[in-house]
Amino acid sequence: MNKKAKEGNTRKALAYFYRYLKPYWKGITVVIILSLISTVTQVLAPLFLGQAVTSLTSFVESAFAGHAHLNAFYSGLGMMMASYILGIIAILIAWMVMSRFNAYSTNDMRENLFSKFQRMTIRYFDTHQDGKLISLFTSDLDNIFNAMNNAIFEIVSQGSLFIGVIIMMFYTNPTMALLTVATTPIILIVSLMIMRKARRRLDQQQDEISDLNGYINEQINGQKVIITNGLQKESVKNFTKYNDRVRSAMFSGQFFSGMLFPLLQGLSLLNLAIVIAGGSWLIVAGNVSQAVGLGLIVSFVQYSQTYFQPLTQLTSIYSMIQLALTGARRLNAVEEQDEEDPVASGQVLCGIEDGVSLTDVHFGYSKDKEILHGININAQKGKEVAIVGPTGSGKTTIMNLINRFYDVDAGHVEFDGTDVRKLTLHSLRDNVGIVLQNSVLFTGTVAENISYGKPGASRQEIIAAAREAQIDDFIQGLPEGYDTRVSDENAVFSTGQKQLISIARTILTNPTFLILDEATSNVDTVTEEKIQKAMDAVIAGRTSFVIAHRLKTILNADEIIVLNNGKVMERGSHQRLLQKRGFYYDLYTSQMAFN
Numbered sequence: 001m002n003k004k005a006k007e008g009n010t011r012k013a014l015a016y017f018y019r020y021l022k023p024y025w026k027g028i029t030v031v032i033i034l035s036l037i038s039t040v041t042q043v044l045a046p047l048f049l050g051q052a053v054t055s056l057t058s059f060v061e062s063a064f065a066g067h068a069h070l071n072a073f074y075s076g077l078g079m080m081m082a083s084y085i086l087g088i089i090a091i092l093i094a095w096m097v098m099s100r101f102n103a104y105s106t107n108d109m110r111e112n113l114f115s116k117f118q119r120m121t122i123r124y125f126d127t128h129q130d131g132k133l134i135s136l137f138t139s140d141l142d143n144i145f146n147a148m149n150n151a152i153f154e155i156v157s158q159g160s161l162f163i164g165v166i167i168m169m170f171y172t173n174p175t176m177a178l179l180t181v182a183t184t185p186i187i188l189i190v191s192l193m194i195m196r197k198a199r200r201r202l203d204q205q206q207d208e209i210s211d212l213n214g215y216i217n218e219q220i221n222g223q224k225v226i227i228t229n230g231l232q233k234e235s236v237k238n239f240t241k242y243n244d245r246v247r248s249a250m251f252s253g254q255f256f257s258g259m260l261f262p263l264l265q266g267l268s269l270l271n272l273a274i275v276i277a278g279g280s281w282l283i284v285a286g287n288v289s290q291a292v293g294l295g296l297i298v299s300f301v302q303y304s305q306t307y308f309q310p311l312t313q314l315t316s317i318y319s320m321i322q323l324a325l326t327g328a329r330r331l332n333a334v335e336e337q338d339e340e341d342p343v344a345s346g347q348v349l350c351g352i353e354d355g356v357s358l359t360d361v362h363f364g365y366s367k368d369k370e371i372l373h374g375i376n377i378n379a380q381k382g383k384e385v386a387i388v389g390p391t392g393s394g395k396t397t398i399m400n401l402i403n404r405f406y407d408v409d410a411g412h413v414e415f416d417g418t419d420v421r422k423l424t425l426h427s428l429r430d431n432v433g434i435v436l437q438n439s440v441l442f443t444g445t446v447a448e449n450i451s452y453g454k455p456g457a458s459r460q461e462i463i464a465a466a467r468e469a470q471i472d473d474f475i476q477g478l479p480e481g482y483d484t485r486v487s488d489e490n491a492v493f494s495t496g497q498k499q500l501i502s503i504a505r506t507i508l509t510n511p512t513f514l515i516l517d518e519a520t521s522n523v524d525t526v527t528e529e530k531i532q533k534a535m536d537a538v539i540a541g542r543t544s545f546v547i548a549h550r551l552k553t554i555l556n557a558d559e560i561i562v563l564n565n566g567k568v569m570e571r572g573s574h575q576r577l578l579q580k581r582g583f584y585y586d587l588y589t590s591q592m593a594f595n
């Protein structure tokens with residue numbers, strides 16, 4: 001990444017924080033005011049201590065006779081204690097206010113990120129690993145929360161402390177103040193050099209963690225494939241590669257960012273010696289009295305420590321701040337992603353009168369590789385069109401275009417002669433029901449899973465849909481029937497059963513147009529028969545596209561479209577296609593040979 005892009009990213013990350021913290025400006029103002037109060041108390045305390053020491057020395061010098069000095073000593077000490085107590089109270093209240101708005105603002109970030117996911121295009125999910133997306137919710141948001149909880153407070157309080165202490169030092173004694181800040185330019189140059197190195201490495205650390213999460217997620221999902229192929233060792237070996245990359249990025253990131261803290265601490269101790277030497281020189285040179293000189297030394301020992309405190313504190317949280325900026329950059333990048341266009345002012349689709357058609361459709365997932373090369377399909381109202389073809393021929397891609405998961409590059413997908421891009425997305429999705437090959441069950445009861453698309457459905461409606469989908473018997477046999485909970489620990493559903501529940505879900509939403517990606521390729525014959533019946537039930541009277549893997553399931557389709565390499569090879573009824581003795585005939589006979 002070049003320098004300009006990086007600066008742009010940092011600006012975006014800062015703008016991200018600004019967006020989310022803006023609603024909490026009142027709380028932030030309170031925190032700033034309280035921090036300033038605490039700063040004032042911290043910079044005044046050494047002054048009071050210095051006055052107390054000066055008074056005590058004068059009291060001793062006056063052979064314990066000057067009671068005014070003793071009173072001044074006590075009042076200086078009292079003021080010092082009062083300052084510290086006030087400071088502690090201010091910090092406690094500020095901490096409470098800040099913890100509250102931090103929790104709220106990170107909650108807003110999490111909520112917005114999740115709802116953004118609901119609006120984003122399928123293309124984004126198709127091109128990003130699940131684990132990487134989860135990383136945004138875990139690692140990145142955690143980093144942001146940690147930094148906001150610690151860093152904001154530190155930046156405000158330490159920043160004001162830094163300025164406050166400089167003012168007080170110059171007010172108290174300019175010579176001593178100059179001596180205290182003399183080493184600052186060197187410290188700043190060295191710190192900036194180290195910080196630049198650290199920033200690059202911390203960015204890399206987050207990217208590597210995200211890659212590792214992506215890999216872990218993929219491997220957990222593919223655990224069965226790994227075991228059946230005996231690839232456990234390879235899996236661990238690859239994991240080690242990703243893990244090593246994280247380790248090395250983490251090491252250099254933490255090494256460079258962590259280096260600043262001990263460096264500055266060492267320098268602050270060195271500075272103490274300079275201050276004490278300077279104070280002693282002032283006394284010896286006769287510039288100040290012994291009492292004033294001692295008071296100055298005591299005050300400046302404290303000032304020197306207070307002066308270095310913001311520097312050391314800020315560098316100790318530097319990696320935290322940097323990781324949070326990286327997190328904000330990554331979350332902001334998601335917020336900038338394309339969203340589905342809801343076509344709010346489009347035409348509302350209310351059922352299908354004529355049918356659904358694809359006309360000369362060309363499409364590729366990327367510009368340089370066309371997948372569909374001029375597809376023409378016409379499904380008249382109430383008809384079943386089956387799409388068959390070898391794997392990778394483009395069947396699912398056609399489904400993706402009808403439902404507007406993707407848009408065509410050329411040609412048209414039309415409902416009753418209206419291009420899908422002119423229909424409101426909501427009405428399009430309302431009219432289209434999809435049963436996917438890998439049906440998903442969500443956490444909740446079986447009944448809730450069936451009524452997912454129609455949350456207000458009555459129990460009778462749910463049962464009727466399950467009966468039509470041939471899954472009622474099975475559900476009744478579950479320990480708690482329709483109230484059985486679906487969860488990871490209770491994964492009692494086979495692929496076929498999941499698909500039947502998914503068909504019941506679709507039946508309940510009563511769509512006018514149906515896309516069925518049948519799952520009969522990996523179910524037993526009993527379930528296959530049930531799926532067939534369920535499919536017949538759900539298809540009946542509806543305009544439908546069936547993506548068939550088993551040709552047996554689409555013998556009654558009104559039209560069968562035979563795809564190969566993104567082109568329609570043949571079309572017609574089952575009988576006509578068999579008579580043709582072409583591509584379909586070969587497909588069918590080869591499948592029947594295995595039955």
Ligand SMILES: Nc1ncnc2c1ncn2[C@@H]1O[C@H](COP(=O)(O)OP(=O)(O)OP(=O)(O)O)[C@@H](O)[C@H]1O
Nearest residue numbers: 126365366371389390391392393394395396397398
């Ligand atoms: N999200 C995607 N990004 C890029 N290419 C894709 C994507 N999805 C599918 N493809 C490619 O598009 C082509 C058609 O895939 P598609 O999933 O439509 O085939 P299919 O006929 O449904 O296959 P199957 O029977 O195996 O499900 C394939 O070459 C595939 O690699």
